[in-house]
Amino acid sequence: MGDAALTASLNDIALRAGVSVKTASGALHGGSARMSDATRQRILEIAGELGYVTNFAARSMRQGWMPLIGVISDELITSRFATEIIRGLDGAARAAEMAVFAVTLGNRRDVTKTLGEIRQFRPRAIAYAAMYHKKVTLPPSAADAIAVMINCQDDAGLIPSLVPDEEGAAIEITRHLLENGRRAIAFINLPGLLAGALREKGFRRALVDAGMDGEAAPVLPAVRQTIYSDRAQSLVSAHVAALLDSSSPPDAILCGNDRVAMEVYAALRRAGRSIPEDVAVASFDNQVDIATRLDPPLTTMALPHRAMGRMAANILLSAEPPPVEVHRLPFQLVERSSV
Amino acid sequence: MGDAALTASLNDIALRAGVSVKTASGALHGGSARMSDATRQRILEIAGELGYVTNFAARSMRQGWMPLIGVISDELITSRFATEIIRGLDGAARAAEMAVFAVTLGNRRDVTKTLGEIRQFRPRAIAYAAMYHKKVTLPPSAADAIAVMINCQDDAGLIPSLVPDEEGAAIEITRHLLENGRRAIAFINLPGLLAGALREKGFRRALVDAGMDGEAAPVLPAVRQTIYSDRAQSLVSAHVAALLDSSSPPDAILCGNDRVAMEVYAALRRAGRSIPEDVAVASFDNQVDIATRLDPPLTTMALPHRAMGRMAANILLSAEPPPVEVHRLPFQLVERSSV
DNA sequence: AAAAAATGGGTAATCGTTAACCCATGGGTG
DNA sequence: CACCCATGGGTTAACGATTACCCATTTTTT
Numbered sequence: 001m002g003d004a005a006l007t008a009s010l011n012d013i014a015l016r017a018g019v020s021v022k023t024a025s026g027a028l029h030g031g032s033a034r035m036s037d038a039t040r041q042r043i044l045e046i047a048g049e050l051g052y053v054t055n056f057a058a059r060s061m062r063q064g065w066m067p068l069i070g071v072i073s074d075e076l077i078t079s080r081f082a083t084e085i086i087r088g089l090d091g092a093a094r095a096a097e098m099a100v101f102a103v104t105l106g107n108r109r110d111v112t113k114t115l116g117e118i119r120q121f122r123p124r125a126i127a128y129a130a131m132y133h134k135k136v137t138l139p140p141s142a143a144d145a146i147a148v149m150i151n152c153q154d155d156a157g158l159i160p161s162l163v164p165d166e167e168g169a170a171i172e173i174t175r176h177l178l179e180n181g182r183r184a185i186a187f188i189n190l191p192g193l194l195a196g197a198l199r200e201k202g203f204r205r206a207l208v209d210a211g212m213d214g215e216a217a218p219v220l221p222a223v224r225q226t227i228y229s230d231r232a233q234s235l236v237s238a239h240v241a242a243l244l245d246s247s248s249p250p251d252a253i254l255c256g257n258d259r260v261a262m263e264v265y266a267a268l269r270r271a272g273r274s275i276p277e278d279v280a281v282a283s284f285d286n287q288v289d290i291a292t293r294l295d296p297p298l299t300t301m302a303l304p305h306r307a308m309g310r311m312a313a314n315i316l317l318s319a320e321p322p323p324v325e326v327h328r329l330p331f332q333l334v335e336r337s338s339v
Numbered sequence: 340m341g342d343a344a345l346t347a348s349l350n351d352i353a354l355r356a357g358v359s360v361k362t363a364s365g366a367l368h369g370g371s372a373r374m375s376d377a378t379r380q381r382i383l384e385i386a387g388e389l390g391y392v393t394n395f396a397a398r399s400m401r402q403g404w405m406p407l408i409g410v411i412s413d414e415l416i417t418s419r420f421a422t423e424i425i426r427g428l429d430g431a432a433r434a435a436e437m438a439v440f441a442v443t444l445g446n447r448r449d450v451t452k453t454l455g456e457i458r459q460f461r462p463r464a465i466a467y468a469a470m471y472h473k474k475v476t477l478p479p480s481a482a483d484a485i486a487v488m489i490n491c492q493d494d495a496g497l498i499p500s501l502v503p504d505e506e507g508a509a510i511e512i513t514r515h516l517l518e519n520g521r522r523a524i525a526f527i528n529l530p531g532l533l534a535g536a537l538r539e540k541g542f543r544r545a546l547v548d549a550g551m552d553g554e555a556a557p558v559l560p561a562v563r564q565t566i567y568s569d570r571a572q573s574l575v576s577a578h579v580a581a582l583l584d585s586s587s588p589p590d591a592i593l594c595g596n597d598r599v600a601m602e603v604y605a606a607l608r609r610a611g612r613s614i615p616e617d618v619a620v621a622s623f624d625n626q627v628d629i630a631t632r633l634d635p636p637l638t639t640m641a642l643p644h645r646a647m648g649r650m651a652a653n654i655l656l657s658a659e660p661p662p663v664e665v666h667r668l669p670f671q672l673v674e675r676s677s678v
Numbered sequence: 679a680a681a682a683a684a685t686g687g688g689t690a691a692t693c694g695t696t697a698a699c700c701c702a703t704g705g706g707t708g
Numbered sequence: 709c710a711c712c713c714a715t716g717g718g719t720t721a722a723c724g725a726t727t728a729c730c731c732a733t734t735t736t737t738t
Contacts, residue, residue, distance in 0.1 A: 057396040058694035397724035400693040
């Protein structure tokens, strides 16, 4: 195994180099120690020979913290979304010589307990990340341990939050469809989610801004019951068929996410409609696996997960506690050929 | 922020409880300390009031290691595959009160450097995980620091490895197609990957075992160039069209992964064939997002990522260094309705 | 009743790193 | 010549948890 017992310490190096521990420390970690270049070189060489690896645990005893950013994730850390957030965090943290340490809330969803677990490692700061954009109610004790919320909003309003600008994204993509000459846009939305509600608002707002009747535009749920449950029954096929049969069939369908779009593609194809000639399709997510492999490739609004991660790291690493506010980060329009 | 400076230490608790540090330690961490129940209760209470959180760094100074399992991932740790591995690791590690600490090989792909970074945290053991099943050549220095390879094989043969049983999976799914009465099976495979080569072997072997001509069965590449490059040009449409036009059109198509299957679905639909009546479709991966949303839902072989993670954790946490061998873990057949 | 053992603690060293101080030497300055 | 200070180090005390060892009381055993 790794055999931690074999790793050399500064003391071993100092002994071998005939200097004090402090001098060895200074040479290797650039402390305030002054020494001749010859001494420094010798120490570096010996450290190399001995395979010296800094012991962060020992360092942290003086520093008070480990060079870690802790992240608590409310669902499995391993979801496609959470991972993009981690990527953003990791990139920014790495620049500050920090590592990201992610733990998932256990089955019991006990934030206080999970917070205790992660604090045993003495991270420099802790973030809370949600899998889907939502409001979160944290126990009171969490408010002063968690420095920033990612992809969710603290219900109590005590913690700075980073969330996607759902409404703005809906406005942008709707406008994009309008600019491409589409006039009858239907929206097959994700029901029961905060994101869905905000996007519907933006969708209608963009229509109104274009001088159209915002209330008349159809907004339909993609599934019965909550989404992301395996048992959720898809309504997409039925909706598409009904829309095409109606008196005013749509010339564009906006989808709640790329998987919904995938089903819309299948339904349109069954009905003999071609994309984008007969009906344009656009959605939210930019799930690359799906969006690029659909035929034609899908135009979609990419979620700012990575940007949220990056920004979170900057907030977490800044010396000053950040002002408590809600940052809404913009989506990015990824144009392919379904519009 | 978290304000590590404010967290109470055992000393604070001992002072408040009027006992020695050792007694406080014994009460909280169940050491060998004997004490009355009253004393223990009092200490626990005070620890609660003070919000005591164990300092793993301090503990690790004596123990020699932190309660961490390090994982080096050769691609982004955040890929769909890697995350399933982490899930498996995490579940098993949690049972042993360990945490999983995952770092991604940086852009420079420098294993030695990344190993140094992770060793600064003094993990109990380190695993190396690959995103796709492959052979990996590690620098010599890595061989005694890395205890197990996940989803890849050490080229030098010095480290125990856990890999998916590609050949066995291909045999199983091919047999499944044969048992369902299919006789003309085409395989649109992933070229240039170890997995692809092994699966082709299994595919042909299953045909031979069934008394058919293994060499005659068509095995075609899904893409030109390497797969998983954005620039890879898909050949799926063309292959399907050619197969259907040939003198002996297939009654089943086996796909290299679920995304290939997605394209096969589209091509079959364009050609007016129905699934599974005219042509059965099966694949490898079980990428749930895709497999369950296709119409009809896709029958596919699920990769044993989580099982590899679980088994890796058990190996990493076992006291004895494991024998150096290659474990081939079985896929799982997920029957849906495309066969 | 004396000896042995269990009970309920305390003391102090240790792990590896850092950092606040201290100490020589030697060259330049008043 | 006395003084100052830059150079190139060394000493030692933390940091928090663990643990080997020690010391009193009780309680049990012989």
